[in-house]
Amino acid sequence: MNATNKYRLICRDCGHIVESTDAMRCPACGGVLYCEFDLSDRDALSAAIRSATGFWDYLPFFPVRGDKPVTIGEGATPLIAMDRLAKTMGIANAYIKNEAQNPTGTFKDRCMSLAFTKAKEANAAAVVMGSAGNAGAAAAAYAARSGIPCYLFVPAVTPLARIAQSIAYGARLMMVDNGSVTDCIELIDRVRDHYGWMNVTTAYPCNPFQAEAEKAIAYEMAKSMSFSVPDWIVVPVGGGGCLTGIYKGYRDMAALGLTSKMPRMVGVQEDGCCALVKAFEKRAAPMEIRREEQISGIALPIMDAFPLDGAFALQAIYETDGYAVAVTSEELMEAQLLLSSREGIFAEIASSTTVAGLKKLVSGGVIAPQDSVVCVITGSGLKDASVIVDHAKAPLHVPLDPEKLKEIIKATCWSGTEECICV
Ligand SMILES: *Cc1c(COP(=O)(O)O)cnc(C)c1O
Numbered sequence: 001m002n003a004t005n006k007y008r009l010i011c012r013d014c015g016h017i018v019e020s021t022d023a024m025r026c027p028a029c030g031g032v033l034y035c036e037f038d039l040s041d042r043d044a045l046s047a048a049i050r051s052a053t054g055f056w057d058y059l060p061f062f063p064v065r066g067d068k069p070v071t072i073g074e075g076a077t078p079l080i081a082m083d084r085l086a087k088t089m090g091i092a093n094a095y096i097k098n099e100a101q102n103p104t105g106t107f108k109d110r111c112m113s114l115a116f117t118k119a120k121e122a123n124a125a126a127v128v129m130g131s132a133g134n135a136g137a138a139a140a141a142y143a144a145r146s147g148i149p150c151y152l153f154v155p156a157v158t159p160l161a162r163i164a165q166s167i168a169y170g171a172r173l174m175m176v177d178n179g180s181v182t183d184c185i186e187l188i189d190r191v192r193d194h195y196g197w198m199n200v201t202t203a204y205p206c207n208p209f210q211a212e213a214e215k216a217i218a219y220e221m222a223k224s225m226s227f228s229v230p231d232w233i234v235v236p237v238g239g240g241g242c243l244t245g246i247y248k249g250y251r252d253m254a255a256l257g258l259t260s261k262m263p264r265m266v267g268v269q270e271d272g273c274c275a276l277v278k279a280f281e282k283r284a285a286p287m288e289i290r291r292e293e294q295i296s297g298i299a300l301p302i303m304d305a306f307p308l309d310g311a312f313a314l315q316a317i318y319e320t321d322g323y324a325v326a327v328t329s330e331e332l333m334e335a336q337l338l339l340s341s342r343e344g345i346f347a348e349i350a351s352s353t354t355v356a357g358l359k360k361l362v363s364g365g366v367i368a369p370q371d372s373v374v375c376v377i378t379g380s381g382l383k384d385a386s387v388i389v390d391h392a393k394a395p396l397h398v399p400l401d402p403e404k405l406k407e408i409i410k411a412t413c414w415s416g417t418e419e420c421i422c423v
């Protein structure tokens, strides 16, 4: 099996089947392309999933030749039972898939490993990316690893602390004044041909190849659960690519007979920027998602005014009888602290959407107490520790004096938590 016959590109918008395996957009109508893999060699493909131990062992499901992958040890992240949190929420079985353990701290590393491998195979001279920070950091890291220069367009409102990683990796940064991520991506589209940059932005319309990387999240989760399928998988939605990729991975495994049902996909957004949730609430058709005119919130990595892969994601939600829900900034901060203080997992605010959304859907009766749920923690809380610093109570100051220290501990009460030490 090789890269030229294991998949084909299909146009979402006109149905055209593209002969080339390298096109970024539909040559017939300019529409959005997606990869469709040939799964007819069921035994070999099932065996590949069963025997895989690392991300690149899923090569038969990736649209590249892949003999020389650009890798920094992405993927193979743990699935962790969150018993204490589940108890708090009144459900039996909750897990997290911890994508924060990727090399740059988010699942975007999977996408960039694949995108830069494709870029190398296409002899790209330079790549370009539009990002709110996390995909940019991943692109910058894989640019450094591969030696392909990376131009990075980021909204100027992005805190510099979020960009530090990209600066360290040596990205060629452009902070776009008055622009959202959606604006950055549109700007790239207008200059990319002029410079011959290959677009590695993590959205199907920009690069249909990177989108196949998130299928591996599903393969790994299924293996961790011995191919039993959780009732629900809860995923943050920015552009919608991550949710779509996980859905596609489960669809592959169902087609190969490795699993016996589909998980119900849940997309969560912050209420200040939730175009997909608004469409879901109206049960609108997937292509009817409307761009948000005004956006606000604290979950910067998912502040996409228009979710470029929202149509695919909403389709996946409908097809699996899933759900979409929006949560407030306060609910996000509470969920972040809940996950870190109950389970020792410090998730990025954008990823805390999953725990906040789970809580909301359990109390709303959508998710039943006996259901099993996986929350996908897409990124690390260390990406933006300022959220905690800005909202947490100031920590205690104590003197270098054991007697005075005892008095302070005695006067300080942690009661109300299980960990109270002043009694
Ligand atoms: C990019 C990102 C998302 C959103 O992923 P999409 O594929 O754009 O929906 C969620 N969480 C984190 C931490 C991210 O970096």
Ligand SMILES: [Zn+2]
Pocket (backbone or CB within 6 Å): 011, 012, 013, 014, 015, 016, 026, 027, 028, 029, 030, 031, 032
């Ligand atoms: Zn087309």
